[in-house]
Amino acid sequence: MTRRPSAxxxxxxxxxxxxxxxxxxxxxxxxxxxxxxxxTPDAEAGxxxxxxxxxxxxxxxxxxTVNLLSGLLNSxxxxxxxxxxxxxxxxxxxYVITRYTFLGRRSYLYSLIGLQTIPQVMLLLPLFVVYxxxxxxxxxxxxxxYPGLILxxxxxxxxxxxxxxxxxxxxxxxxxxxxxxxxxxxxxxALRRVVAPLAxxxxxxxxxxxxxxxxxxxxxxxxxxxxxxxxVAVQLQVFEQAQQGGALPLYxxxxxxxxxxxxxxxxxxxxxxxxxxxxxxxxxxxx
Amino acid sequence: MPAPTAPAxxxxxxxxxxxxxxxxxxxxxxxxxxxxxxxxxxxWLMWPGQLCLLVIIAVPLAVGVYISLLDLNQYSLRTxxxxxxxxxxxxxxxxxxxxxxxxxxLQSLLVSIGFSVLTTILITPIGILAALxxxxxxxxxxxxxxxxxxxxxxxIFVTALLGRMAFLNGGLVNQGLHALHITSGGTYxxxxxxxxxxxxAVDTWSSWSFVYIMILGGLQLIPTDLYEAAELDGxxxxxxxxxxxxxxxxxxxxxxxxxSTLNHFNNFTLPFVMFGTPPPSAADVLPLNIWVTSFQLFxxxxxxxxxxxxxxxxxxxxxxxxxxxxxxxxEVKA
Numbered sequence: 001m002t003r004r005p006s007a008x009x010x011x012x013x014x015x016x017x018x019x020x021x022x023x024x025x026x027x028x029x030x031x032x033x034x035x036x037x038x039x040t041p042d043a044e045a046g047x048x049x050x051x052x053x054x055x056x057x058x059x060x061x062x063x064x065t066v067n068l069l070s071g072l073l074n075s076x077x078x079x080x081x082x083x084x085x086x087x088x089x090x091x092x093x094x095y096v097i098t099r100y101t102f103l104g105r106r107s108y109l110y111s112l113i114g115l116q117t118i119p120q121v122m123l124l125l126p127l128f129v130v131y132x133x134x135x136x137x138x139x140x141x142x143x144x145x146y147p148g149l150i151l152x153x154x155x156x157x158x159x160x161x162x163x164x165x166x167x168x169x170x171x172x173x174x175x176x177x178x179x180x181x182x183x184x185x186x187x188x189x190a191l192r193r194v195v196a197p198l199a200x201x202x203x204x205x206x207x208x209x210x211x212x213x214x215x216x217x218x219x220x221x222x223x224x225x226x227x228x229x230x231x232v233a234v235q236l237q238v239f240e241q242a243q244q245g246g247a248l249p250l251y252x253x254x255x256x257x258x259x260x261x262x263x264x265x266x267x268x269x270x271x272x273x274x275x276x277x278x279x280x281x282x283x284x285x286x287x
Numbered sequence: 288m289p290a291p292t293a294p295a296x297x298x299x300x301x302x303x304x305x306x307x308x309x310x311x312x313x314x315x316x317x318x319x320x321x322x323x324x325x326x327x328x329x330x331w332l333m334w335p336g337q338l339c340l341l342v343i344i345a346v347p348l349a350v351g352v353y354i355s356l357l358d359l360n361q362y363s364l365r366t367x368x369x370x371x372x373x374x375x376x377x378x379x380x381x382x383x384x385x386x387x388x389x390x391x392x393l394q395s396l397l398v399s400i401g402f403s404v405l406t407t408i409l410i411t412p413i414g415i416l417a418a419l420x421x422x423x424x425x426x427x428x429x430x431x432x433x434x435x436x437x438x439x440x441x442x443i444f445v446t447a448l449l450g451r452m453a454f455l456n457g458g459l460v461n462q463g464l465h466a467l468h469i470t471s472g473g474t475y476x477x478x479x480x481x482x483x484x485x486x487x488a489v490d491t492w493s494s495w496s497f498v499y500i501m502i503l504g505g506l507q508l509i510p511t512d513l514y515e516a517a518e519l520d521g522x523x524x525x526x527x528x529x530x531x532x533x534x535x536x537x538x539x540x541x542x543x544x545x546x547s548t549l550n551h552f553n554n555f556t557l558p559f560v561m562f563g564t565p566p567p568s569a570a571d572v573l574p575l576n577i578w579v580t581s582f583q584l585f586x587x588x589x590x591x592x593x594x595x596x597x598x599x600x601x602x603x604x605x606x607x608x609x610x611x612x613x614x615x616x617x618e619v620k621a
Binding site: 009012049258 | 344439556563
């Protein structure tokens with residue numbers, strides 16, 4: 001009799017080993033190349049694979065050449081504020097949706113999904129036109145300012161954040177708030193003092209996903225920022241464009257800056273991956 | 288690192304069986320019926336969010352439809368409401384004319400469709416195999432799972448920069464192909480017709496993880512006793528896959544493929560950062576073409592018309608997705 005495979009095993013062991021080996025290489029080789037490029041002297045990056053020496057100095061000089069600090073700061077401010085507001089609004093919305101019944105409640109939830117399927121590129125131009133009309137009408141500086149970008153990212157983060165909060169708040173028993181309400185607290189106080197503290201883990205996940213909307217965006221930031229408010233994504237893109245056709249493209253420093261702007265995001269995901277796997281599957285089917 | 292091997296949060300399976308609003312919400316509804324609720328119904332808590340969605344998504348959507356019927360450029364932008372009305376002229380130009388950079392919207396559409404379909408076909412088997420390979424536990428599984436996540440977690444603009452470097456004339460790809468004696472190592476990947484393949488390759492690398500995550504999440508929802516029963520009946524690996532895993536996964540796989548097709552089609556960042564503007568026409572996907580038409584050629588009307596065409600096309604998979612989500616939630620409640 002042959003040994004029966006364990007119930008959970010999906011692939012024969014040799015096949016599994018080959019799959020893991022090949023896929024690991026598939027992931028590791030480009031990442032290793034990225035790290036190698038970031039310590040390759042600018043004169044050699046993109047020309048030869050093995051650098052003549054490790055140019056650790058890339059990680060110091062890039063701050064000046066790429067204007068990295070301003071990009072990172074802008075990204076933190078814009079993505080940070082947008083995600084914070086998005087989560088606050090999502091908690092309020094999610095609370096109402098899970099605790100009350102009202103006309104259009106279900107359609108509102110489903111319209112959030114519908115909104116997510118709209119291609120963002122098709123909204124960019126009309127949004128630009130709307131913003132420039134606001135600018136002309138109110139005589140304020142809106143395109144290129146923080147508030148314009150924050151408002152945009154917060155809106156695009158809102159559907160997912162709301163769905164995450166609905167899923168989380170639903171599992172918090174209403175009995176706790178009712179106790180507070182009986183003691184004379186208002187609904188809002190009950191939400192702030194009783195529900196919100198219990199929902200912190202869900203809020204953190206929603207915050208992370210919302211933050212990444214702003215951090216990773218290039219499309220809106222490419223049009224809605226100026227020299228002073230460029231997020232790091234656009235900062236790198238603009239810098240890279242400037243290198244093309246230059247006598248000595250500063251690719252080593254560029255890739256150093258790329259590593260620095262990717263690292264916080266990759267670490268965030270690693271930290272929250274238990275919510276990602278499964279959460280995304282449940283979230284994506286349901287959100 | 289907080290236990291990367293930790294299973295999905297408990298209650299997840301139960302939650303997804305409940306549907307988005309769950310049964311508990313319904314029972315609470317009785318308790319908080321108007322008149323009984325001591326604190327009233329603070330529906331206004333939803334208004335700020337709804338206002339944002341209205342101003343940032345719904346209004347621009349309507350404005351976009353209107354602009355697509357105008358001859359609008361950078362000069363008439365300030366007074367866009369009174370720009371000359373040209374009816375469907377932008378649409379005919381988008382579909383049949385070519386822009387001065389040589390790529391018409393129709394051509395871009397074909398590039399986009401080819402790109403989305405091809406990458407989706409490529410990432411599906413990779414994602415499925417990856418999920419199957421780390422479903423059962425073994426030493427080092429947490430590490431492999433973390434590794435598999437990396438391409439998904441990389442910001443696309445970083446992946447695009449890396450892709451650009453790798454496909455430069457003296458980059459990793461040419462050097463590698465040369466070392467393996469496949470090519471002479473002097474291929475131009477970032478200009479001309481081969482740019483399409485460079486784009487497909489980089490996008491495949493960056494997006495297979497998504498299929499992997501979805502499938503792995505789906506695998507965790509399949510009851511273990513199904514496999515145990517199959518094992519008692521003497522089923523082998525192949526039979527378990529063909530008779531249990533794939534039939535159980537059909538819905539989530541379809542959803543994963545649908546979402547990733549949408550994502551590929553709407554991917555602006557990757558080609559934009561990888562090729563710059565104007566891009567080679569073989570890699571001039573529709574989102575990029577719209578951006579160039581709008582913000583480099585300043586043909587706002589034409590750009591809007593191309594956007595509306597994109598939206599109409601996206602309505603088809605979008606509707607299917609929407610239906611799938613609705614079906615998913617009503618089915619589980621029944």
